[in-house]
Amino acid sequence: MPSKFSRRDFLKFGTVAAGGTVVATYIGLPSVAAKDALGTAQFEGVTLVVMYPDGEFPQEYRDQVKNEMGIDIEFLQEDLNRLTAMWAAGEAPDIWRANALQIGPHVVRNQVLGLNDYVDASELIKWDDLQPAAKQHMFDGVVRGSGTLYGLPKDWGTDFLVFCYTDAFAEAGVDVPSPDSPMSYDEFFALAAQLTKSEGDRTLRWGGTSHYWENGPGPQFLLEILPQIAGAEALYSDDFSSVNLSNNPAVAEVFNKWLEAAKAHIAPSVIDPMPSWFGQVFTQGTLGMAQAGYWYGAQAESDITRDKVVVLPAPYWVSPETRTDSSVWATATVGSSRTANPDATWKVIEYYSGGQPAIDRALQGWGVPLLKSMFDMLPQDTPYNQQRYAILASELAVAERALGYNPYVSEFTEAASLIQQALEGSISAEDALSQMESATNEAIRDTIDRLA
């Protein structure tokens, strides 16, 4: 009869096994080598979790990080739902990307890594070489534009350019405005009215729209326009605890202009919807003017619109002298404040923002590089790209302002629903703004309460 495996035997065996495991682990434990002047093996054995779209952080970059810095990249395909779950579980990635609307909530929750000390010591990233879009990721408390830098933008652009389909102008018998002098918003809406083509109740071509109107009216274009209007009330209170939409004549002026354009079927809206997003409708030749960022330039040409697109500078609301053309999204690479290795995290961010990946992106022309010194790498191989480059170069002079997004809410709560009601006529524009203000202030208060 076989002997029984007693508890004493189990304890003996378990102790030996555990001890062996500890010894093996200790022997096998990778050591972080001392800083190497050449950078090789500097972070040997370090693994960082990077969440990014696969096409923007391909294997060759991960291999380069491994070869030059010794850092292993555990790559995750970007997924906002997964990112949220990871944050809830306390296992946030070390590096991910966040745009200017997304970074604020992370900052007020102390979730992102401050980069000032790293930039101070960096050989690649210099403060005076940063383009204005970096300000979207600088926070002094909850106010952005200065203070601590939390992210380094990648392919950004001035986001209020106007892309014109020249055939629409020719059909309407209207000259395309000169790219050398910006037009006013009044001129934009007047031109859009002339470019609109309809047949009975059918709209054959909309005159013009804005990316920020189409996506459900949000704070983006208000934050761009309001500072241009002398005496305009600020959109948010100083501490961002409330929004001012109803007692704000400048806001009413901007909203009413867009509402009137939509009611006249000059701009698409819920009462006259486009079959697809503005980008595709423009390339189909059924949109005369589209306000969007530099990024759209890479997609604006199709078989229909090829060689028929002119890029104009951002319009102004009051005068050319007050004109601005800031970056709206300024999508950036950010690091987690809870990373186990902040130095390695910075190294990868620095590499991606100022190293070979940044050079590759600049050469492809998807957006403006972070660094001023890389600006001239933007493509100028075709007349269209030359025109885009020239406009962009001139727009950078008016791209200094950081749009002051609220870190507690990124949109106006219920905006799309209320604008729909205003367009249908069931409520007035003033009522829509008033209700939008109430709903948004409630959402802000809720967030502040939850974080308290």
Added chain:
Amino acid sequence: MTTRASQRRWMDTRSGREAAAFYLFISPWLIGFLVLTIGIVIVGLLITFSNYDGLMPLEQVKLWGLRNYERLATDSKLPNVLLNTLWFTLVAVPLGITVQLGLAILLNRKGLRGKGIFRTLFYIPSIMPLVAVVIAFQILFDKNTGLVNAVLSLVVPGTAINWRLGDNIRWVLIMLSVWASLGSGMVIFLAGLQGIPQELKEAARIDGANGLQVFRRITLPLLSPVIFFQLIIGIIFSMQVLMQPLLLSAATSGYGGRSANLSLQPVASIYMWNNHAVYEIFGNGRYGYGVILLWIMFIFVAVLAFIIFRTSRYWVFYDNE
């Protein structure tokens, strides 16, 4: 000692072994159900008493008492989303069942050629991805370039109905839902129809009953268990509709250009209860309040199903009765 001995004796019995085998085989499902369903539901219930907003790590989550529940009294959207959901259920479910049954009856006819082909064609909507279906409906119902308005223009020239707003988008949603559920419902009804003994119908015909009488007196009563099943399933799915209103709305300018995401509020006339719950969670970060709304819907549907079960004794006839 006595307990072990009696357990050993029970395990040695046939019923004991069968019971053990049963629990062994269902244990994977049971463990999954307990952990991934019941466990999640309990966590959800706990969230309703917390300040969790989807971004904060667990150490920042605090108990919040009944603050999330107090919002039920002040949320002005609730009557509208409840009415929209009830309207959708009251229209989509009977209409869907009627169409599915009608198609099944047509396919059940004797001597119908190409039955298999028709069955396949009618089933295709059930296997098509929802996003592809919505895109197709967008194209068909587009105000300016859609086929529907083009056909209507043949009758009334210049027709340019905006199908993506107001009552119009409600009917597009109904058409989309009925079309998408066509195949699966039809197959179930077809199986039910084929289970009805032909002798009963023949006997009725010999006794002088016409087609309609045979349908009313024989087919429908014997089909009532299937109708009952479809009714319950239809109500459960319709009351919990989420993606169709979201996808239809995301296609609309002023809402879209943006992709359909859970932080989108659908167009007002198709803003359903679950859309509101999900908007509160992902749009406003009110996880606790959103989960409360989901719990309310669960209880509502459970009560509704219970009532229908109780009434079934009056109109559902089983073979063994």
